[in-house]
Amino acid sequence: MQHKWFFTGRYNGYSLPNFQKDLLSGLVVGVIAIPLGMAFAIASGVKPEYGIYTTIIAGILISLFGGSKYQIGGPTGAFIPILFGIVMTYGYENLLIAGFFAGIILFLMGIFRLGSLIKFIPRPVTIGFTSGIAVIIFVGQIANFLGLTGVEKHENFLSNFREIIIHIHSINFYSVLTAGICLIAVLLTPKLFPKVPGPLIGLLFSTVIASIFYPNQVATIGSTFGEIPSTLPHFEVPEMTFERVQQLIGPAFVIALLGGIESLLSAVVADGMTNSKHNSNRELVGQGIANMITPLFGGIPATGAIARTATNIKNGAVSPLSGIIHGIVVLIVLVLLAPYASSIPLASMAPILMVVAWNMSERHVFYHVLKTKTEDSFVLVVTFLLTVFVNLTVAVEVGLLLAVVLFTKRMSDIMVTLKALPNPNNKHEKMESHMVTDVRDCPQISIYNVEGPLFFGAAQAFEQSIMNTINYKPRVLLLRMGKVPFMDTTGESYLSSIIKDFSKHGVVLISGIKPQPKSLLVKTGLFEYIGEERFFDHTGNALDFGLEHLNKDKCLGCKHFAFRECTVFSGEYEHI
Template sequence: MAIAIASGVTPDRGLYTSIVGGFLVSALGGSRFQIGGPAGAFIVLVLATVQVHGIDGLILATLLSGLILLLAGLLRIGTFVKYIPYPVTVGFTAGIALIIFASQIKELLGLTLPSAEPGPLLPKLDALWQALPTTNAAAAGLAGLTIAVIIFLRRHRPHWPGLLVAISLASVLAHLLALPVETIGTRFGGIPDSLPAPHLPSTSFEKIVAVLPAAGAFALLGSIESLLSAVVADSMTGRRHRSNCELVAQGIANVASSLFGGICVTGTIARTATNVRSGARGPVAGMLHSVFLLMFMLLAAPLASYIPLAALAGVLATVAWNMAEKHAFSTLLQASIGDAVVLLASFLLTIFRDLTEGILIGFVLSALLFLHRMAQAVEVESASLLLEQDSADTANGNDRRPYDPALATDRDVIVYRISGAFFFGAATSVAAALDRIAEHPKAYVVDFSAVPVIDSTAAVTIEGFVRKTQRQGVAIYIAGARSPVRRTLLLHGVRRPLVRFKATVGDAVSDAHAVIAANSQP
């Protein structure tokens, strides 16, 4: 209910989401321990969608996001979600946590604003600062009490339902003392005592096009959040989830949630971890979670009217604090300049621009930094320089066989080793290194045994070097190339009669000497 209210919708929609969507996530998902429902990470996106497209637009976007997730799972795209870099997830999660906390300051302090609360962070903080004199001491006290009870129980009674105890205590105090605070009843009129009948949201082509970007953002964040939650469950239980099956279940759950008027469904890390710690053994625990929520609606809906909004704001404040991975954020800032740049870009873009931009820009920066680091790891070295390194590696326990020392004095056959992932990022530096080769032997042997992968740009670079040396009358041998590497080279013209492939450097050197000897005979 707290997440639904913070998202700009009524609290009952949060319950519909957990009951319908949560049941299907547990029943059909690829993780045996996943708990599905509304998540704090979606608050920013859902609130923005409601403000722009209204409730009908939100429901339609949720339906479309479910179809996108369903399609992604069927196309087996779930395996690629794991490639979202860690600094990006820490950055946007911390950004969302800050936005959630800022959105709850009004309720935490019981402030009265002269107009609607601004959406962007800086104008929001300015408006809240101007409204600070209107602080409601009773609301602030209840919020503080709620946070204190949650923290106390988490430390001293971790198996107790701390959130429920804190909310119940705050509600009882607010009612018995007749405190002048807003409640679910005074603002929303309570919650219904049954589920609504399923129905399709109103649609049109223009409306679908308008909400499609929001649906894509829901699907992207939902896939990341749910699969991260499944990974957390795996680490706690020792089991392995099925990522594509999980995405299919998330898709079905979002479609069903929208039909009942619910909002976005995803796997929730905190609730899933609680499920595991409470002794769950399979998906039935998650399904019962939804059944208990349904029973609450059917039997105890009138009690929800007494819940103070300040207490719910206290719950969300603790959620935001736990979402922000403070230690991870600090560690990444100190790890390297690259990680710090990616982290801060994702964090600041999420706060001041848009969550989707934060994820995409952070991902692009991470990819560029990775390519730069991989390109720096590719080296071209002659056998004479590598002899001492290989001997040292062997002494240190490296089982890579060193080159024959005789190669250092061989003037007829020169051996060069390329090491590392040879791709477009390293092609220019490798080409420059090959162009700088000053020797004029009768044969070159290029050792590819330390090249795990090669792309078309790198293959074309080798093809250019081969043709250049052929014009100089020098034979070329490629040794130790793995099957995929050899296939790429052959595809781009690196084949006989330009070059000869050999299994080892020794075979290539022996063959080169035999050809040289044969050619030198009258």
């Protein structure tokens, strides 16, 4: 059954031409993934080979066990600020533990079918933190682009920016030249040779020029991090103590949440490009397995990479085999060419990451949401600023909280409770609020149109609307609740308060109640307290019941004529 769950349908009708397509796309994506894997690792504060290990192991496992046929997994730019912060605060070994626990969390999210919950994260929050991450990555590469020396890395964005300003005098023009060559190659290659990966050409071209024309003038991977080993990573279980687990469970949740969002966003992009449908829960399981196993080989957290997944599709991928091939390609390159990678200048890595940051910045969507000048714009700006100036954890927490509070406010604004009377000019005598005036308002029957969800955000306003207008103690209170789609226990509590207070001197009737609110009233006992006979499907029947319970003496001489029956009631006793 498990075998069926993982593999059924993924290779139906698979053929040799399909394999050739997967082989080509896997080769292309594998070649692109090498410089990106190293660049993301360096930017995250760890050695470049750890990015390569992640690309190999997570890339293969995500394709094997994930829920999208086209997903390419590996280290991504989105993780850079979080991973760098964890490395700075807790160290590399603790990053591995945090990554391992993030894998467990993702795996459990998939097993318990929480994949669909990711879609409840509001777009302004995801755009806000994605744009914030892009700014952090871009600014973080300025020092390498300019070849600044003596720059200390900090977790805080402003401190890093301050380091750039302080050390701007140490600019290395050889670094600027190297970075400039790489940047031009990265930007021009897709236009001149669409099938050729720009990052790789930029890296090779700038590295060759730097090595031939001005060797030893710019910092390289080798001079900064040591030689990249051409051996396979060793299996090692990090030492996990209870204190470490307590310390790292928070960062692990952040990694898992971001990994889940990124991978499912990437899978959605792949669906849009291929008219396919991914399995979100299986994708989370695949991401979980990859992130549990990768740290055991020294790899950093991984997720679905949108740009690499799109490249995979554009190059003709037809199955997850292309993702597996991409991992194998990186493995072969590691074994055969690792020593050569040590001579890559850091200045060549900088423009690659800057272009990644520019592409992930969501600038068009950011501006579009911003110009709406709505609550969403506020959530977007707050999330963005907190991501840049505080950290991603706080940004997501505050962004989500703000979105929930503003949504609650919007929902409570929808809630309307207005007094109503039948419109005699309407064929069906529809209950309308504008019919209630100073000269036309029944002193004995108060009818209210209740519209919108009756929940904690609107319950108090609902109670006040009714209690403020029934001070004169009418005989009958009729609540028309056909437009209340939902009620929570807070709403029920306020409704109960009104009903119990009113029942001391009058009769409460309810018409048109929906199944969910009715079910809640049954569970709380309020339905039984009111009495089943006082619930009506139609307002007309409720009104007939209410008219029978009037004090007819009070109707004598009444000039309001709120109902058809009033003409009879007001002169009913004249002949006596």
